Amino acid sequence: MGLNVILMSKAPIGASSCTLYVGGGFRAAFGSYTKEDHFNDTLYGGRMINDRSLVRVLVEEAPSRLLELRDFGVNLNIGSRGAYVGDGPLTAGLGLIKPLINYAKEIGVIFLENSMALDLIVDDSGVHGLIVFQIPSGKIIPIYSKSIVLSTGGYSQIFLRSDNPVRVSGDGCAMALKAGAKLVDMEFTQFFPLGLAEEGKPPWLFPAYDAKIINRAGEDVLLKYKFSKPLGKIIVEDRDLFSRALFKEIDDGLGFDDSLIMDIEDKDPSIVMPDSSLHLIRVLGLSGSRFRIAPTAHFTMGGILIDENCSTGVPGLYACGEVCGGVHGANRLGGNALTETIVFGARAGVSASKYALTSKILKVDCSETIHSFQKILDKSQSGSHDIDNLRFELRHSMWKYCGVIRNGNRLRDLLKIIDELNVKVDDATVKSRFDALKLFELRNMLLVSYVVAISSLIREESRGAHYRSDFPNESDGWLKRIYFGMKDGKLYYGMIILT
Structure with missing residues (x-):
């Protein structure tokens, strides 16, 4: 063209x-x-x-x-x-x-x-x-x-x-x-139940066809939650239920530092694991038959x-x-x-x-916007909050309060935390150009997280990957979609009714 x-x-x-x-x-x-x-x-x-x-x-x-x-x-x-x-x-x-x-x-x-x-x-x-x-x-x-x-x-x-x-x-x-x-x-948000949770290793997908999932009390989680299918089928056919079970075990304090153990026992890994998991074992230097796992946002x-x-x-x-x-x-x-x-x-x-x-380049004056971003960087050179710590606090809070299992009280607490982080981010420290990148990302993450939290609070039912423990069932009254817009810097929302 x-x-x-x-x-x-x-x-x-x-x-x-x-x-x-x-x-x-x-x-x-x-x-x-x-x-x-x-x-x-x-x-x-x-x-x-x-x-x-x-x-x-x-x-x-x-x-x-x-x-x-x-x-x-x-x-x-x-x-x-x-x-x-x-x-x-x-x-x-x-x-x-x-x-x-x-x-x-x-x-x-x-x-x-x-x-x-x-x-x-x-x-x-x-x-x-x-x-x-x-x-x-x-x-x-x-x-x-x-x-x-x-x-x-x-x-x-x-x-x-x-x-x-x-x-x-x-x-x-x-x-x-x-x-x-x-x-x-x-x-x-779709969560995959088996993500690698080994310290210092990336939380990549780590599926297996056959293994036990063990909690801190030594219980077999698959038996505890009455999963009767092979693990490989559970991952495909009951992914959401399985993720909730694992998240609940960890949330109830039955995990190992926010993880569970996947134990392939004495089985040959090449038989009970797909090529992708075997590849991770090799490139990440993992050994043994017991691996830490936890659900991961996918x-x-x-x-x-x-x-x-x-x-x-x-x-x-x-x-x-x-x-x-x-x-x-x-x-x-x-x-x-x-x-x-x-x-x-x-x-x-x-x-x-x-x-x-059918259009022409229109060079709209954006000097004020550029100045506002530059001002953020200039101010941040003397800030008092570490970017990485703020990012961790947001991600940890989103995982804890808006992860696999949600409820109204947790979501309302989360919104308060995000409000507090929005204040702190204005006093964040930028020491390098890479810090500046992370600061700009964090500001976007805070806005998106706020919308995710509010939307999760508004939908008072459980549907698909969204699970509310205080509204555990799917409701025909919620055959509608929630949308958000922004006007003059303020969020608003509405519904798209499906017929």
Whole structure:
């Protein structure tokens, strides 16, 4: 279309994204698995509060978009219910990212790495660019554009335990909200029950097909909660129930320093563990037959409210992927995460290009906004609160009060804690450009966490991945979606009633 495209990332392109770590599985209608099967499975997995128009786009366009990946150099293998990249999960992420990066370079996409988008440049007519923090130089500059696509991923890093890369801090959600877009389904976070919890090791997914889960009292947790299926099936079919059981054991004081023990006893690890877990044992230097595990935040279903063309409602601003809400409803069906990225990534690109072709660069004066960010940095050089400590306090509080098991009292306590942290962050200490990056991330995390906590408090039922111990059942009266907007710096919310 003759347009110049800039791809911006806080790290080297692809290095800080969840895609690098994926297992490489796409769900789509191939073989005997029909589009209606895919549609119905997605709705059932989302407990019927998905945006059906988005789900329809997903299932209709998934097969053709998957096959298109081969044109970009991706080694794609078609299966009975979708497709997978490369030879297996250990190399799938790189097998997807590397060809796409090479293709983007070939067609002239400009890469802007080690740069963080701080804010969108907007006026009453729409979006006109970004305020950008250049990490190596410490400079804050404007970049003007005709249209913008946010594909910044989710916000799982607001939780203490998450297998997501550390830079996945909800930036896109925070920027979009402040620019006039809406956030939806923010109470829904998918937790994976078996995440590695060894001290000093990353909390990556650590599944097993057969093992005992032992608490501090020596009890077998699977027997205690009457799970009768093999562990491998429990992870797939009863993931939410299993996560709650493990979280409750730890919350009740029956854990080992906020973890439980997965004991494979004398079994051969190559038989009772998938290749991904065996790989972690090797690269992390783990040994023995007993490993510390705990649930971990894996995927966020909520995000920016979009239509079928990925428009956010702010002229010129589009979004796609995990930064958006609506496709998955209350829980995500396996394989739909990657499928969502390619289907809606393509749509967002087309929509943003069409908008840009009819628009002009408008250099809106944003000097005051840049000055306000610079003022934050200048003030923080003499601050009294450590950035890392504040970040830990937020993530620990979100995990404790808004993690796998929630209730009204805890959520109200959490909102008070976030209010206190918002005061402390204004007196945080910045000693380096990397500290500045973490400070800007933390401010976004605080805003997103507040929305997640309020949304979790408002939804007085349990549905999908959202569990309230004080409202443990699913209610037909809650067949609706909660959305948030911001006006004059203040949050408001509303409901989308599903019929």
